[in-house]
Amino acid sequence: MTLFPDWQGDLVLPPPSERKIRVGGNLIFQRPFRGARCRAQIAPSQYKGHDLIKTNLAAPFDQILLRRKGARRLKSTLPVLNAGHLSGLGDLTESTALFWDSPGALEDYAATPEQVLALWRNKFTFRAENEVEQEPGLRMPQIGALHAIAAHFAVGEQFEPATVVLPTGTGKTETMLATQVYRQLHRTLVLVPSDALRTQIFEKFVTLGVLPDAGVVPGQLPGPHVAKITTGLQSIEECRALIERANVIVALPDSLNSFPPDARAYLLDQCSDIFVDEAHHVTASTWAAVRDRFLDKRILQFTATPFRRDGKRVDGKIIFNYKLGDAQKAGYYRPINLRTVEEYGDDAARDRAIAEKAVAVLRRDRDELGLDHLLMARTRNRDRADIVWALYQELAPELHPVIVYSGPGRRQINAAALDKVLDGSADGARIVVCVDMLGEGFDLPNLKIAALHDTHKSLAVTLQFIGRFTRKGATGTIGEATVVANIADPEAETKLAALYAEGADWDVLIKRLSEERIHEELQLQDVVMSLKERGDLHAQLSLWNLRPALSTQIFRTRCTSWSPLAYEAVLPGGAESWYALDEENNLLVAVVHRTSTVDWGNYQNLENAVYDLLLARWDQAAGALFIYASDYQGLRTERMARAITSDETELLSGPAVFRILNNVEMPLVKSMGSSRIGAISFTSYFGPNVTEGLASIEKAESQLNNIACLGYEDGERVLWGGTQRKGKIWQQKSGTISTWMEWCNRTWTKVSSDVELDSNITRDFLRPQKLTAPHGAYPIAVQWGEQAQMRFSDRQFMLFDSTEVPVFLIDLGIGAVGDDGAIDIDIATEGSRSTYRLRIAADLPGGYSHDWVSGPRLKFKRAHAAEAVPLEEYLLTDPFIVRYADGTHSYNCYHIPTPLEPATYPKESLEAWDWAGIPLNRESMNRAGDRDTIQYRAFQHIENQFDLIFNDDGHGEAADLVALKDTGDGIRLCLIHCKNAHGGRISADIRNFYTLCGQAQKSMAVKHGGLPRLYVDLKRRHETWSKQGASRFLKGDMKLLSYFKEKARRAKVDFEVVLVQPGASAETVTPEILRLLATTELFLTKTTQARFRVVVSSV
Structure with missing residues (x-):
C-alpha cells in the first residue's frame, strides 16, 4: 500500500472465467475464484493508461492493473481489470462493475488438481457458529463430525468403512466439502443415489457451498476441479484423461457400471477416497460393487439414518452419530405435528380425505398464521401422481399445484415446475405433487406440510422424507411442520410404529394431533404424554411402542400414598434402570438392565445382558397394586410391592385367582398343574391327560395350582392363565401401556367379585374322554385340526396323486355313517374326491384308524417341508375335528362333551x-x-x-x-x-x-x-x-x-x-x-x- 494513494476504499473483484472441459461427454468444471470484496488502494503504475490496484488479498489477487478508458490492452503477468466507461477514479465506488480484461497470472492459477491441493494447504480454520453474536461458522455437529473423521483415519493404514450420521438439515453436505478441503484429499469419488442429487452435489463442490461465507476457508480459495459423470467412458485412455483433470468425481453407481469393466476398474483404482452420500442405499448391488473396490482405501459414508432399506444398519463403523434429539435441542429441528384422517374407502376417497386435510392445514398456516409454507404431496408412481395432482387442482386451484416426476421428456417440465415452487410471488406454486420425493437432498425449508398419499417403502426413506420438513428456516415466516397420513392405511400405521422403534427422539419431534383418533389411541396418547412429565425413560426409547404382555400380579394395599421410585432399592445388585412416572394415574414404567453369569460354563468374563420391562400401577380407590414384569422372579416383584406401598401389602393368591374364569363359556383346559395334598409333589397335565388331573382334584387327592384354559367370552375366543401360589394372571396377548391398564381393570373386576367362588371350580370344564366306541350322536360336520386352521393359507397343500391343491380350496364333509358308527369323511376339490373312514374301537391300535376308502390316496404337505406325508400320518398330530348334532365334538378317539342343555328352538x-x-x-x-x-x-x-x-x-x-x-x-x-x-x-x-x-x-x-x-x-x-x-x-x-x-x-x-x-x-x-x-x-x-x-x- 502506498502512503498517499489516488483512491482507496472497498472493491468487489469479479470471478474470472470458469474452466470447462468435456471428456467422453462428461463435464469437468472449476471455479478458480468466486469473487471477493476487499480493501484496495489505487496508484499510478509503470504501464501507460493503467493504474495499480493493491489489495489485502493473497497473490495473485494482491496486485492488479486497472485499464483506464481509451487505453490500449497490454500483456502482463499481472491480471488486468476494466471498469468499462468509467471516466476517472473519482467515479469509482464499491458498486462499480469491474470486468477481467486480461487474466495474466490467473490463467495458470489453480489450473491443475495438484495446484488446487497446494493452495488448500493450511487454509482451513475450525470456526464455530455463534447465533447469539451472529458470528458465522460451522455448526457443532459438523465440527464434531470433522474431528471424528480425522481421528478415524489418523491411525494405521487399513481403515474400516466409516459412517457419519447427521440428520437431514444439520449440514451433511457441507461436512463433506469441509472434509475434502481440510484433509486435502487427492482424488475423491462421490456416489449419489439420484440425478437431482448428482447435480446438487456437483454444484456444491464447485462453489464449496457455504464454507467461504462461514469463514472457515478464505473467500479467494480456489474450488476443486469437479467431474460429473453422466455417460459412460469407453476406454482406459478416456478415464485417464478425466482422472488427470479432477479432484472430485460425482457419479451414480449405474453410470459407473455402464463403463467397460477395465475402464471402470482403472477409474476406481485411481481414486484415493470415496464418499457415499445417502448411505442407506448401499444394500443395492450396484452400490456395493463400486464401494467394495475401495475396501483397502478410505471409505466415508454419510447418511441421515443408520438404517438401510431392509431395516438393517448401514455397514461399517459409525464414527459419529448426531441423534435427532441432539438436533432438536440445538434448534435444528422443530416439532412435527402428525394430523391423521381415518378413511377406509377406495384410493379416491382416501386421497380426497388426505388432500382436504392437507389443504386446510396449508391455508391455516398461510392465511391465519402468516407463515410462508408449501405443501408436498407424495405418491408411489406417475399414474398416482397425475390423479392426486388433478385432485389438488380441483380443491385449491388458486395455490397453483404443480407436478414433478422423472421420465422421458420431463426434464424441462420439472425444471419449470420447481421454478414455480421457488417463486414467492402470487403466481408461484404453493403445492407440489411428486413421486417419492423431490429427490433426496432437495433443500427448501418452506416445505413444511407433507401429505402422505402413499407411504414410503422403507423406514430409512420415511425418515428422510419427514426429516426434511423440519429444517429451520427464516424466523417468523416458517413454523412447525405437519404430516398428514391416513391411519386407516395399515402401511402408514406400520411405518409410524417402525419410526418410533428406531429411536426415542422421534417422540419429541412428532406431536400427534388427530381430531378423528379412536378412543384407544387417545387413551394411549394421554398416558404417554403424562409419563414424559417425570423420569428419563422417554429419552432412551419410545413409550408408544412398548408392548407388555397382558400379565400381572395383584396386591391388596392399605396405604394412603405410595413411593414408586423405591422400586430401585429392591433391584438386584449392579442393575441399572430408567423410569417414567405418571403421577396423575399412579403409573410407573421402568426398563431395567442387569447382568448374570452364563449357565453353560464357569467363565468370569462372560455375562448375559438382560433388559427387563417393569410396570406398576396403583389403584388407590380399589386398594389394589398391579405389577407386570418380564421376569417376575428376577425383579423380585413381591418385595418390590411392599417397598413401593407398605409392609401390610399382600399378594392376591389362592383360589380367588381362578375367578378369572368367571363368564368364560365352554372352558377347555390346555394345560394345568396340581400338587398332591399331604405330600411334596407337583404334576403337570397337557392335552387329553388333563382329564386325569381334573379327576384327581375333584376327588380331593390334589390341589389345583396353575391352569391355562381356552374358552369363549363375550363372543371372542380367549385363553386365560393363572397360578394361585404366585398370584400371576395372564392372557396370551400383548398390548400398549393403556391396553394393559384397561386389562388390569377388567381383571380386577373379575377377581374382586363378590360372587361366591364355587369350591368345585373345575366342574364345568370341558374334558377329553377316550372313546372305545363311536359317539352316539349323529356327526354333522368335519373340519381341519387346530394346526391346519391356524395356518390356513396357500402354503398348505393336499396331494391328490401328483396334483397339489391348496387347503383353502378343499372341502371336508360327512359322507355315509355306517351302522357300526364309522364315519366316512369326504375330502373334495374341483375335479377330484377321496373318502377316508374314521373307525373307533378298543381293539384298534391307539383306539382309532383313518382308512382309505376311495379316490386318490392323499398326502399332506407344508411349504418348505422336505416331503409330503400320508394323510393318515398327518392326522396323528393334527386330527380332524368332528362335530355332532348334540353340540359336542371329537378328535381321533377323544370326545369332548359339551354341557349345552338347550331347550327347543321356538x-x-x-x-x-x-x-x-x-x-x-x-x-x-x-x-x-x-x-x-x-x-x-x-x-x-x-x-x-x-x-x-x-x-x-x-x-x-x-x-x-x-x-x-x-x-x-x-x-x-x-x-x-x-x-x-x-x-x-x-x-x-x-x-x-x-x-x-x-x-x-x-x-x-x-x-x-x-x-x-x-x-x-x-x-x-x-x-x-x-x-x-x-x-x-x-x-x-x-x-x-x-x-x-x-x-x-x-x-x-x-x-x-x-x-x-x-x-x-x-x-x-x-x-x-x-x-x-x-x-x-x-x-x-x-x-x-x-x-x-x-x-x-x-x-
Missing part, C-alpha cells in the same frame, strides 16, 4: 319365505348365475339389506353367501348357508338340517379368524373364478371388500348366521329338528354371540 322364530318356481333340489347358482336356485332366491331376499354380497359357494367355502354391511360405527357380517331339500320336497326329514347345522357350527372359525383372514380366503376364491371369466361378487367389488377388511381393524363386527332350508316348514319341523336348531343356536351364542336365523318354506 317355531315362531322360523322365517318363512316363498319358494314358488324354485325346484327344491337345485341349490347352487354356480358360475353361470342360475336364477332358478335356492341360493339365488336367498340373494334376492337379502340384496337390499347389505352393501356387499359374495357368492362363496364351493369347496372350502365360508358360506354359500357372505354379506357385509357398514353400520357406521361397526360392521355386520352375515353368513348364509343354503341346502337343497332331501328328496326335493318339503318333509320332516332331520337330514335336511344335519349339514346346515354343521356348517353353522363351523362358522365359529370364520368369526374368530377375523375379517382380514376372511378377506384373504374370499379374494383367493374370487381370483380362481376370475381366471375363467366369472365373478363371485353379486353386489359390491374387491375394493369394497378391502374397505371392510381395513375398517375391521378398528370397528366392532356383529356376527350373524342364517340357515336356509326350503325343504322344511313350520308345520313339518319335528321336536328333534327344533332341539338340533336350539343346540346350534346355543353353541353359536356361547362361542360367537352370533344372531341366529332359520329360514324355511311358507308352504
Whole structure:
C-alpha cells in the first residue's frame, strides 16, 4: 500500500472465467475464484493508461492493473481489470462493475488438481457458529463430525468403512466439502443415489457451498476441479484423461457400471477416497460393487439414518452419530405435528380425505398464521401422481399445484415446475405433487406440510422424507411442520410404529394431533404424554411402542400414598434402570438392565445382558397394586410391592385367582398343574391327560395350582392363565401401556367379585374322554385340526396323486355313517374326491384308524417341508375335528362333551319365505348365475339389506353367501348357508338340517379368524373364478371388500348366521329338528354371540 494513494476504499473483484472441459461427454468444471470484496488502494503504475490496484488479498489477487478508458490492452503477468466507461477514479465506488480484461497470472492459477491441493494447504480454520453474536461458522455437529473423521483415519493404514450420521438439515453436505478441503484429499469419488442429487452435489463442490461465507476457508480459495459423470467412458485412455483433470468425481453407481469393466476398474483404482452420500442405499448391488473396490482405501459414508432399506444398519463403523434429539435441542429441528384422517374407502376417497386435510392445514398456516409454507404431496408412481395432482387442482386451484416426476421428456417440465415452487410471488406454486420425493437432498425449508398419499417403502426413506420438513428456516415466516397420513392405511400405521422403534427422539419431534383418533389411541396418547412429565425413560426409547404382555400380579394395599421410585432399592445388585412416572394415574414404567453369569460354563468374563420391562400401577380407590414384569422372579416383584406401598401389602393368591374364569363359556383346559395334598409333589397335565388331573382334584387327592384354559367370552375366543401360589394372571396377548391398564381393570373386576367362588371350580370344564366306541350322536360336520386352521393359507397343500391343491380350496364333509358308527369323511376339490373312514374301537391300535376308502390316496404337505406325508400320518398330530348334532365334538378317539342343555328352538322364530318356481333340489347358482336356485332366491331376499354380497359357494367355502354391511360405527357380517331339500320336497326329514347345522357350527372359525383372514380366503376364491371369466361378487367389488377388511381393524363386527332350508316348514319341523336348531343356536351364542336365523318354506 502506498502512503498517499489516488483512491482507496472497498472493491468487489469479479470471478474470472470458469474452466470447462468435456471428456467422453462428461463435464469437468472449476471455479478458480468466486469473487471477493476487499480493501484496495489505487496508484499510478509503470504501464501507460493503467493504474495499480493493491489489495489485502493473497497473490495473485494482491496486485492488479486497472485499464483506464481509451487505453490500449497490454500483456502482463499481472491480471488486468476494466471498469468499462468509467471516466476517472473519482467515479469509482464499491458498486462499480469491474470486468477481467486480461487474466495474466490467473490463467495458470489453480489450473491443475495438484495446484488446487497446494493452495488448500493450511487454509482451513475450525470456526464455530455463534447465533447469539451472529458470528458465522460451522455448526457443532459438523465440527464434531470433522474431528471424528480425522481421528478415524489418523491411525494405521487399513481403515474400516466409516459412517457419519447427521440428520437431514444439520449440514451433511457441507461436512463433506469441509472434509475434502481440510484433509486435502487427492482424488475423491462421490456416489449419489439420484440425478437431482448428482447435480446438487456437483454444484456444491464447485462453489464449496457455504464454507467461504462461514469463514472457515478464505473467500479467494480456489474450488476443486469437479467431474460429473453422466455417460459412460469407453476406454482406459478416456478415464485417464478425466482422472488427470479432477479432484472430485460425482457419479451414480449405474453410470459407473455402464463403463467397460477395465475402464471402470482403472477409474476406481485411481481414486484415493470415496464418499457415499445417502448411505442407506448401499444394500443395492450396484452400490456395493463400486464401494467394495475401495475396501483397502478410505471409505466415508454419510447418511441421515443408520438404517438401510431392509431395516438393517448401514455397514461399517459409525464414527459419529448426531441423534435427532441432539438436533432438536440445538434448534435444528422443530416439532412435527402428525394430523391423521381415518378413511377406509377406495384410493379416491382416501386421497380426497388426505388432500382436504392437507389443504386446510396449508391455508391455516398461510392465511391465519402468516407463515410462508408449501405443501408436498407424495405418491408411489406417475399414474398416482397425475390423479392426486388433478385432485389438488380441483380443491385449491388458486395455490397453483404443480407436478414433478422423472421420465422421458420431463426434464424441462420439472425444471419449470420447481421454478414455480421457488417463486414467492402470487403466481408461484404453493403445492407440489411428486413421486417419492423431490429427490433426496432437495433443500427448501418452506416445505413444511407433507401429505402422505402413499407411504414410503422403507423406514430409512420415511425418515428422510419427514426429516426434511423440519429444517429451520427464516424466523417468523416458517413454523412447525405437519404430516398428514391416513391411519386407516395399515402401511402408514406400520411405518409410524417402525419410526418410533428406531429411536426415542422421534417422540419429541412428532406431536400427534388427530381430531378423528379412536378412543384407544387417545387413551394411549394421554398416558404417554403424562409419563414424559417425570423420569428419563422417554429419552432412551419410545413409550408408544412398548408392548407388555397382558400379565400381572395383584396386591391388596392399605396405604394412603405410595413411593414408586423405591422400586430401585429392591433391584438386584449392579442393575441399572430408567423410569417414567405418571403421577396423575399412579403409573410407573421402568426398563431395567442387569447382568448374570452364563449357565453353560464357569467363565468370569462372560455375562448375559438382560433388559427387563417393569410396570406398576396403583389403584388407590380399589386398594389394589398391579405389577407386570418380564421376569417376575428376577425383579423380585413381591418385595418390590411392599417397598413401593407398605409392609401390610399382600399378594392376591389362592383360589380367588381362578375367578378369572368367571363368564368364560365352554372352558377347555390346555394345560394345568396340581400338587398332591399331604405330600411334596407337583404334576403337570397337557392335552387329553388333563382329564386325569381334573379327576384327581375333584376327588380331593390334589390341589389345583396353575391352569391355562381356552374358552369363549363375550363372543371372542380367549385363553386365560393363572397360578394361585404366585398370584400371576395372564392372557396370551400383548398390548400398549393403556391396553394393559384397561386389562388390569377388567381383571380386577373379575377377581374382586363378590360372587361366591364355587369350591368345585373345575366342574364345568370341558374334558377329553377316550372313546372305545363311536359317539352316539349323529356327526354333522368335519373340519381341519387346530394346526391346519391356524395356518390356513396357500402354503398348505393336499396331494391328490401328483396334483397339489391348496387347503383353502378343499372341502371336508360327512359322507355315509355306517351302522357300526364309522364315519366316512369326504375330502373334495374341483375335479377330484377321496373318502377316508374314521373307525373307533378298543381293539384298534391307539383306539382309532383313518382308512382309505376311495379316490386318490392323499398326502399332506407344508411349504418348505422336505416331503409330503400320508394323510393318515398327518392326522396323528393334527386330527380332524368332528362335530355332532348334540353340540359336542371329537378328535381321533377323544370326545369332548359339551354341557349345552338347550331347550327347543321356538317355531315362531322360523322365517318363512316363498319358494314358488324354485325346484327344491337345485341349490347352487354356480358360475353361470342360475336364477332358478335356492341360493339365488336367498340373494334376492337379502340384496337390499347389505352393501356387499359374495357368492362363496364351493369347496372350502365360508358360506354359500357372505354379506357385509357398514353400520357406521361397526360392521355386520352375515353368513348364509343354503341346502337343497332331501328328496326335493318339503318333509320332516332331520337330514335336511344335519349339514346346515354343521356348517353353522363351523362358522365359529370364520368369526374368530377375523375379517382380514376372511378377506384373504374370499379374494383367493374370487381370483380362481376370475381366471375363467366369472365373478363371485353379486353386489359390491374387491375394493369394497378391502374397505371392510381395513375398517375391521378398528370397528366392532356383529356376527350373524342364517340357515336356509326350503325343504322344511313350520308345520313339518319335528321336536328333534327344533332341539338340533336350539343346540346350534346355543353353541353359536356361547362361542360367537352370533344372531341366529332359520329360514324355511311358507308352504
